[in-house]
Amino acid sequence: MSLHTVDTHAPVDPLHLMLLIGGEHRESERRIEVRNPARLDDVVGSIPDATTAEVDDAIAAAAAAAPAWGATSAAERIALFAAIADAIESQADDIATLEVRENGSARYIAAREVLGAASIWREVADYLAEILTPKDYPSGDGFVRVERRPFGVVGCIVPWNAPLILTANKIAPALAAGNAIVLKPSPFSPLGASRIAEIAASILPPGVVNIVNGGGEAGAAIVAHREIRKLSFTGGGVTAQHIMRQAADTLTAVHFELGGNDPAIVLDDVDVRATVDRIVDSAFRRSGQVCFAVKRVYVPRALAAEFRDELVARVDAITVGDPLEPGVTMGPMNNQGQLERIRGLLERLEGSGRDVRVLGSRVSPETWGDGYFIQPAVVLDAQQGDEIVATEQFGPILPIVVYDDLEQAISWANDTEFGLCSSVWSPNRERAIQVADRIEAGMTIINSHLFTRVGMKEIPFGGWKQSGIGWEASPYGIEEYLQFHSLDVQSMP
Structure with missing residues (x-):
């Protein structure tokens, strides 16, 4: 699919994003403006600056939705993900232009990114059924079963530099694994990331995808909440260290994709x-x-x-x-x-x-x-x-x-x-x-x-040393959002 040229300097009303909690949009008293880094007088939109209480509501909605979503079959998820990919592609022009205006990337970069974000939803389907299929091993007159289960609620915090692809790289595998998610985009480039997540939320059951835009308070509230079972963060090492200290209080599992030299x-x-x-x-x-x-x-x-x-x-x-x-x-x-x-x-x-x-x-x-x-x-x-x-x-x-x-x-x-x-x-x-x-x-x-293209699909994306903990993309990206549950079935003596 290709993107056509549009009149990108025509007057556009600023977007007014709201919180998305449990399938419902909510206003927030506090708001943050998003301006075009190439034309600072161009207000691209505004986002809510979520409070701790609003984040708590989003996490509660995710926790309520997680059991039913985790019980769906791989085939059901795959069909829904294909619909999400179709919807993203149908809005590709608008999303790419939005990305340019809020992020400052060249348009050809934004065009590739939005189509790449769409493809991620299809690619997780290639691995999902095999990963979710339990493995049984005969054991005397019983058997041993090893299977993967979702964590429940996953917090996803994404940065400003490549928000479309990084949002898809987090929420698609987390949702494929059967988790419900709470997403917080960076306040420096939140609009395109929120659009991708809004599309997913419109197709998935209410509460499976929740969006809490905002600044430091919202991020800290996600990290500190005991209902967050896995936290995925992409950004800088100093912030990751702070998150890890907070996560230690609840022994929350973390996934970090950090910097590189x-x-x-x-x-x-x-x-x-x-x-x-x-x-x-x-x-x-x-x-x-x-x-x-x-x-x-x-x-x-x-x-x-x-x-x-x-x-x-x-x-x-x-x-x-x-x-x-x-x-x-x-x-x-x-x-x-x-x-x-x-x-x-x-x-x-x-x-x-x-x-x-x-x-x-x-x-x-x-x-x-x-x-x-x-x-x-x-x-x-x-x-x-x-x-x-x-x-x-x-x-x-x-x-x-x-x-x-x-x-x-x-x-x-x-x-x-x-x-x-x-x-x-x-x-x-x-x-x-x-x-x-x-x-x-x-x-x-x-x-x-x-x-x-094959490398993007198959290579586990991540680093050694202080470049991160864990992996994104490829089958290993889904496995980051799954935990083992095993059975050892034996007969009564």
Whole structure:
């Protein structure tokens, strides 16, 4: 399915979202405005700022709905999920435009994301029946049965950077497993995520999907509630640590998908131009605000000069502006905090004496004061110990580190507290795989830093070290939301 061009600057009334609790929409006294990060005078909508009491009501509704939903068959869930996917696809244009306006992603990125979100609902169906089928083992004149059961109520907290796909990646497997859910999107980009969940709620039984938009109070209330049996959070490590401390009080099971500082190791036999093109496509996607994107590049000294030249030329071709304007390939940062963080990194880099190139061209520069815009940059002579190499920048700055031997590059790639994704670049597949096997990360991609369609479906998405706990996507994504229940059936003596 393709998305057609729409008049994206036509006047649009701001969306007014309400709480969704037990199948009913409710107003909330407190509200939060959502503004377009490219045009801050454009109020895209507003969301409720849920109170602890309202979160408690949502969790109670989920708890009431969970037993009946958990008793449905895999076939029933699969049919409902196909209807959800159809409904998302039928609204794809509107959802993609909404995503651009609230999130700042380029439209082609938002278009792919909404269709990817729809496909997730279909893909869980491919695994569901087998995973939910109990396994029986003969045991004397009795038998042993091992089966999977849902947790009951799952809390899902999703971030602002890729809200459509990340919402689907959480709630589709959680619901497929038979849980009821309470969703809290990020207040920085809540509208598209809420739309995806609203579509699901309109098709599933009342109370199976509940939405409580809001800020810190709503999130803390979800984490602290004893009826939440599993909590799935995507975001930053500091917040995850806080959640884990709170979850310890109730021994709530947690799933975390956190940050990454993904290395790209370039071997000495690559086609430099083709490699640079693909690395740039990953590193500057969503203005660099992606957990699994190239964050640092290791280049052999023999190729360094050519690689730098090609990189500068390729990044300089990026056009920055309102992603609803024709020809724009990179939008703004999503929020003021991210913009200030990246500006601070650039200022420190420029003060350090490193060779920093601020590149790209501005589209409609006279409007830049109305949004969170920043141009892409590369650091051509970064060193392993530099801040920009050692930390996750989560923005459009790419450091290049030159290495003298492959052992050094592998050691540097692993010298991080993160271990989400990584990539190795070489036309020699076996050689690349040998290097990939030594990288400390949950995922490694050869000759790209983006997954194929099969990879998106089958690879468990997650990381080592401080990049997370647990996995999303693939059959393992459903298993995160199931727990074992076993029987050992014996005869009376």
